[in-house]
Amino acid sequence: MAAVLSPVPAPRASSARRPVGSATRGTTHPNRLRRMDRWIADAHGAALRRSADPVAVDLGYGASPWTAVELLARLRRVRADAAVVGVEIDPGRVAAAAPYAREGLTFAHGGFEVPLGTAGRRPVLIRAANVLRQYDEDGVAAVWERLRARLAPDGLLVEGTCDEIGRRHVWVALGPEGPRTVTFAARLGSLGMPSDLAERLPKALIHRNVPGEAVHLFLRDFGRAWAGAAPYAAYGVRQRWISAVSALAADWPVVDGPRRWRQGEVTVRWEAVAPRGW
Missing domain, CATH: 3.40.50.150 (Vaccinia Virus protein VP39)
Structure with missing residues (x-):
């Protein structure tokens, strides 16, 4: 161990x-x-x-x-x-x-x-x-x-x-070696739509949620997938999230699967949402 x-x-200024x-x-x-x-x-x-x-x-x-x-x-x-x-x-x-x-x-x-x-x-x-x-x-x-x-x-x-x-x-x-992935996680019962997570983007991304940046496009596509999964809300918000993430994974490099999606998570490769010029 x-x-x-x-x-x-706390170190003293004279010694540390x-x-x-x-x-x-x-x-x-x-x-x-x-x-x-x-x-x-x-x-x-x-x-x-x-x-x-x-x-x-x-x-x-x-x-x-x-x-x-x-x-x-x-x-x-x-x-x-x-x-x-x-x-x-x-x-x-x-x-x-x-x-x-x-x-x-x-x-x-x-x-x-x-x-x-x-x-x-x-x-x-x-x-x-x-x-x-x-x-x-x-x-x-x-x-x-x-x-x-x-x-x-x-x-x-x-x-x-x-x-x-x-x-x-x-x-x-x-x-x-550097950044690998970005994970979006939520208590699904309190989530209105995926864009609610935008205000909790880490510092490297929060100012990049604007048109022309990849994270903005990701959240836009996530919102569309969420809207498309609306019928699954009848089975609960968890099923709606899983359906939306499954649809999102057709166009974005999602690296996890349903076991993590059920927890209200989705993880994508960093390169897919990295700021322009990073």
Whole structure:
């Protein structure tokens, strides 16, 4: 099992380098990231099981440590000795989280440099949820590159945005080589139409939901497929979603199948919706 790390106090300016990044608003709620976590456990479970050091990072967990606590519980259903390090740039939040530390769960002061306390240690997962929304779009690629460089060879970076209680969520999955996929996920009972997810696009895409951009075309086609699947609403919103995604997959590179669609998800290749000039 990976070594357990002790909470790291805020470094003094005279003795340590300042963490990279800026503090987020810190708002969070229990169970907010459940959709992302379930997807991670399913999509990245094999890599977690074969990892020699199954450590994951909850980057920018916020004013309360709930998301780190929950991530550990969900990953341990896949790998019993998985460990999670919650990383926060605000030292006050690290101190507030310290009482929740236990075997396999620790908290560290830091930012995009992703401190893990042991030289050469690389996480098999970095999850950064609702972190980059405050940054400029032009800075996203550099942050992604920095975080990807910290990953283990078979590691995964998952970066995205959700609403306050986790009903709507969109995230990008990236390997060490670059972005791979984009996942759109929703609590189907609260979804009016697929375009409702547009406001939760991650920073790399949210300003590109305009005519001429691929993500705008994708959401337009998804809306048309949703309208075409209206008769399936008689059998429930889940059946309507499955029918709409099945129709969408005829023209878009959907990489998952009905088992994930039933969860209110659809995942497409990054290249299909990437911003122009990316």
